Amino acid sequence: MRKVTEFIVGKFLLQEPATKGNSHCDGNALFLHGNKIAEWRDHRIWITDAGWDSTTTKERLNGIPGVRVYHHRKELYLNDKPWDGDWIQV
Secondary structure: OOHHHHHHHHHHHHOOEEEEOOEEEEOOEEEEOOEEEEEEEOOEEEEOOOOOOOHHHHHHHHOOOOOOEEEEOOEEEEOOEEOOOOOEEO
């Protein structure tokens, strides 16, 4: 895991505002290049790829405990199940 991912996801999990590189957390949501990719809703974490199935998006999301996003045969997977990248609770 990259240091920026470890730092910014750590702040997101603590619900503390922070900025590092191309990522920032406002205390409630995690952003990459200004796109919201994760947020807290009713004490639960929800994620999306925000329409960007980039390596960096997957890296940030994979920093969240219980999340494993990857591609296999050009299809996106979340925790070993096909995923369309839309908002989902993890």
